Amino acid sequence: MEEEDLKLDGNAAAGVLRELFSFELTTARGRCDNCGAIAEIGAVMVYSNAPGVVLRCPQCQNVLMRVAADGGRYWLDVRGITWLEIHA
């Protein structure tokens, strides 16, 4: 299996994001803190084969967000996102 086959998109992170946020995050827009590209979370690259879920910028591959869950605890790393615009 090649790396390319492991690449998914933000739709694949929708479930775990729904556990954490009370708004739909795949339709939120986020800004990549590295390159400034703005994309809907549903359209970013997602790798879920790592421990946890890793969201990457589709333009520069920068890690936007990492989410890991284990036994009722979550670790959420959002350092790669400057801001999120969430539709209420």
Next chain:
Amino acid sequence: MARAAILGRLAPVRWQLGDVVELVEETPRVKTIALDLPDWLGHRAGQHVDVRLTAEDGYQAQRSYSIASAPENDRLAITVERLDDGEVSPYLAEELVVGDKLELRGPIGGYFAWDADDGGPLLLVGGGSGVVPLMSMLRHRAARRSQVSARLLYSARSLDDVIYRQELERLATDNLEVLYTLTRAQPPGWTGYARRVDKDMLEEVAFGGDHGIAFVCGPTRFVEAVADGLLAVGYAPERVKTERFGPTGG
């Protein structure tokens, strides 16, 4: 004291048990599972559910499956392709029987969703079982008697691998065109496409004008090739919605 509702805030998505009420063999490898879900709050066409299986020893495996039914349908249906080395799909496609219970949660997602009120024209491009969420959109469009012009370009290995074939024939009308490309085997006298989706094909099936909106679903490489092709044809990036299936989808 009740707290004021905040617009757009979603209820927590909870695991719930559904009753399997019907199983339909779509192709030798693909089965549709219709469920009765007492606590279901509705969905939008294109959304998915997470299905969770629990073994006797407590081991759990979870996978996402696109919803195949329209929001207007009484029962929720998912369509599952059996992946031979999968952990969940062989059970769903082979062992599950009517009367069993299935644990799931949803609806999940919102990016890859279409409402009839979103308008069009609507170009749907599916590879293999990537047609499932697109079928939900077409069923929704029919249930709403939407007049939005739509085209489905469906890539399958052979005619026998086409899911929902009879229903798609019935749904096709003046403003819904269903086109197949059969990439591995074609029946005698086949006059349709017989190759992988490419830019030339997309140029032929794309809508003119401002192109409208496109939804692309299938394996990762399929989705990326089609999305690149649509951008080359002139679709606006934000009007091409994609959903990739991964190898862990089993």
